Amino acid sequence: MSTMPVLALHGGAGTIRRDLMTAERKAAYHAGLRAALEAGHAILRDGGTALDAVTATVMALEDDPLFNAGRGAVYTSDGTHEMDAAIMSGTDRACGAVAGICGPRHPVLAARAVMETTGHVLLTGEGARRFCREAGLEHADPSWFATPERRASLEAEMARRASGIPDDGDDARRHGTVGAVALDIHGHLAAATSTGGMTAKKPGRVGDSPIFGAGTWADDRTCAISATGHGEIFIRHAVAHEIDARMRLAGQSLATAAHDVVAEIAPFGGSGGLVAIDAKGNVALPFNCSGMYRAWTGPDGRIHTAIYSDED
Amino acid sequence: MSTMPVLALHGGAGTIRRDLMTAERKAAYHAGLRAALEAGHAILRDGGTALDAVTATVMALEDDPLFNAGRGAVYTSDGTHEMDAAIMSGTDRACGAVAGICGPRHPVLAARAVMETTGHVLLTGEGARRFCREAGLEHADPSWFATPERRASLEAEMARRASGIPDDGDDARRHGTVGAVALDIHGHLAAATSTGGMTAKKPGRVGDSPIFGAGTWADDRTCAISATGHGEIFIRHAVAHEIDARMRLAGQSLATAAHDVVAEIAPFGGSGGLVAIDAKGNVALPFNCSGMYRAWTGPDGRIHTAIYSDED
Numbered sequence: 001m002s003t004m005p006v007l008a009l010h011g012g013a014g015t016i017r018r019d020l021m022t023a024e025r026k027a028a029y030h031a032g033l034r035a036a037l038e039a040g041h042a043i044l045r046d047g048g049t050a051l052d053a054v055t056a057t058v059m060a061l062e063d064d065p066l067f068n069a070g071r072g073a074v075y076t077s078d079g080t081h082e083m084d085a086a087i088m089s090g091t092d093r094a095c096g097a098v099a100g101i102c103g104p105r106h107p108v109l110a111a112r113a114v115m116e117t118t119g120h121v122l123l124t125g126e127g128a129r130r131f132c133r134e135a136g137l138e139h140a141d142p143s144w145f146a147t148p149e150r151r152a153s154l155e156a157e158m159a160r161r162a163s164g165i166p167d168d169g170d171d172a173r174r175h176g177t178v179g180a181v182a183l184d185i186h187g188h189l190a191a192a193t194s195t196g197g198m199t200a201k202k203p204g205r206v207g208d209s210p211i212f213g214a215g216t217w218a219d220d221r222t223c224a225i226s227a228t229g230h231g232e233i234f235i236r237h238a239v240a241h242e243i244d245a246r247m248r249l250a251g252q253s254l255a256t257a258a259h260d261v262v263a264e265i266a267p268f269g270g271s272g273g274l275v276a277i278d279a280k281g282n283v284a285l286p287f288n289c290s291g292m293y294r295a296w297t298g299p300d301g302r303i304h305t306a307i308y309s310d311e312d
Numbered sequence: 313m314s315t316m317p318v319l320a321l322h323g324g325a326g327t328i329r330r331d332l333m334t335a336e337r338k339a340a341y342h343a344g345l346r347a348a349l350e351a352g353h354a355i356l357r358d359g360g361t362a363l364d365a366v367t368a369t370v371m372a373l374e375d376d377p378l379f380n381a382g383r384g385a386v387y388t389s390d391g392t393h394e395m396d397a398a399i400m401s402g403t404d405r406a407c408g409a410v411a412g413i414c415g416p417r418h419p420v421l422a423a424r425a426v427m428e429t430t431g432h433v434l435l436t437g438e439g440a441r442r443f444c445r446e447a448g449l450e451h452a453d454p455s456w457f458a459t460p461e462r463r464a465s466l467e468a469e470m471a472r473r474a475s476g477i478p479d480d481g482d483d484a485r486r487h488g489t490v491g492a493v494a495l496d497i498h499g500h501l502a503a504a505t506s507t508g509g510m511t512a513k514k515p516g517r518v519g520d521s522p523i524f525g526a527g528t529w530a531d532d533r534t535c536a537i538s539a540t541g542h543g544e545i546f547i548r549h550a551v552a553h554e555i556d557a558r559m560r561l562a563g564q565s566l567a568t569a570a571h572d573v574v575a576e577i578a579p580f581g582g583s584g585g586l587v588a589i590d591a592k593g594n595v596a597l598p599f600n601c602s603g604m605y606r607a608w609t610g611p612d613g614r615i616h617t618a619i620y621s622d623e624d
Binding site: 082093094095099100118119120121122123124125126127128129130131201202203204205206207211212213214217231232235236237238241242245246249250 | 407412430431439513518523526544550
């Protein structure tokens with residue numbers, strides 16, 4: 001079997017305020033999204049696996065300080081970084097994830113090492129950090145992950161909490177995430193997600209990214225999904241597995257299942273979105289807020305990038 | 313609405329070897345299962361909530377050193393305890409979980425505190441331990457959790473690994489868990505799960521217990537589920553949410569969905585089982601191994617306890 005390869009990625013979703021978005025900043029986002037998509041798409045074009053493509057795409061997003069994963073990760077309320085990442089293969093639903101780590105330059109490689117070298121699925125905290133050191137992953141200094149923008153966000157959020165000023169509703173600052181889904185020419189799907197979590201989160205808090213069935217899922221029978229948004233609500237609705245289940249058990253299309261689920265969680269405070277690809281290469285990029293940083297390959301193989309809902 | 317209350321619990325599943333089960337030990341298990349069920353059932357009979365009933369039942373199992381949760385939890389490869397617990401309300405799918413804690417006498421109360429006092433769903437490791445201290449939960453000395461039987465299991469497992477002797481197949485020693493599901497007279501469902509994990513697990517390893525949709529789920533529209541078994545496989549198959557989805561999307565009965573899913577994961581190495589109750593009070597207790605420590609109330613309100621498959 002030889003399938004047209006397809007790749008989609010997100011760099012977070014939320015109320016992305018247009019008044020804070022300069023032309024220069026917007027151009028930088030589009031360039032970062034395109035570069036990350038190209039990193040993965042080059043692998044797919046050369047006959048590489050979906051698993052390698054989502055890994056490469058997420059690595060690129062982790063290295064880009066514009067996005068909340070790896071370099072540019074947000075800070076906890078303690079002023080530290082705690083990163084989560086997950087990866088899943090649609091071939092056999094093999095999967096691996098880490099939560100609460102700070103050390104590996106590319107948290108997605110830590111997730112992949114869990115999948116490929118342990119009998120476990122999820123490693124957290126100090127045990128995960130020790131595993132990463134022993135696995136020989138490239139580590140980076142804390143200064144690599146630190147950015148003045150995220151530090152300012154933490155300080156603003158802590159000041160807001162201290163003074164009791166209501167939230168300004170810029171969700172994207174609170175819960176960005178990056179992720180990718182791919183279909184390779186062999187017909188296999190994969191998904192990967194990586195995040196620094198929420199600005200000023202309680203240390204130890206884990207969102208939906210490393211929770212399979214919530215923020216990440218891949219199954220060759222149905223689809224690959226990577227979500228971004230208010231993680232707790234995504235967990236309570238098992239968002240990724242719910243889409244898989246509606247396709248498999250109710251015969252729904254990817255578009256219907258993905259759009260419906262993302263719409264249904266909005267009234268529960270589940271702001272966010274997701275990127276999804278089905279086994280036939282259809283792409284769905286639903287979100288229920290004003291924007292989602294995203295990029296995807298169209299049926300013509302061309303790369304598209306977008307931020308707001310009026311840009312598709 | 314006033315519904316006949318129903319409660320079911322498990323204390324772990326696996327290849328429970330009859331040759332190691334003395335009459336005295338068997339009687340102690342049955343007594344422990346019955347006492348835990350009575351603790352929760354008394355709450356339901358008095359008009360209490362399913363949430364309070366599963367909490368009380370799991371607390372009793374956590375206090376009983378026969379079961380792998382709280383007192384009697386297994387050891388990690390470091391010789392420490394790392395406990396996970398989760399609780400979920402079927403009313404609104406509110407949920408809370410902790411992973412990798414050692415401190416609170418009753419990990420299920422830590423999970424409940426996450427659900428009721430934070431905006432988060434899952435707290436892990438040092439952050440979770442700090443939260444437990446600040447939440448004012450009753451803490452116990454490490455010696456409270458320690459039992460000579462679990463220490464001997466760790467030593468046997470480490471010796472087995474060092475010498476390369478094949479595993480003897482007694483899964484119950486490796487991955488016990490406790491859990492409960494309940495339907496209260498108000499028609500609400502709840503589920504709770506608590507575990508010490510796997511003997512000699514890698515520090516930081518998290519199984520399916522605190523992963524909503526895998527080891528724990530509750531939704532008044534369908535069912536409440538608490539699972540026990542090879543957690544990694546349960547995560548890869550989203551076992552609890554899959555049963556919910558088959559009932560909701562494919563119109564299956566609880567019995568059909570629960571038995572099918574438990575049977576389907578067996579070939580993937582997913583040994584284990586689960587306890588489940590649907591919104592009408594039907595109980596399903598499927599397992600794909602030789603035994604599951606379990607107790608439940610029948611349609612007559614009487615308490616039943618069982619270990620092997622030939623005891624229902």
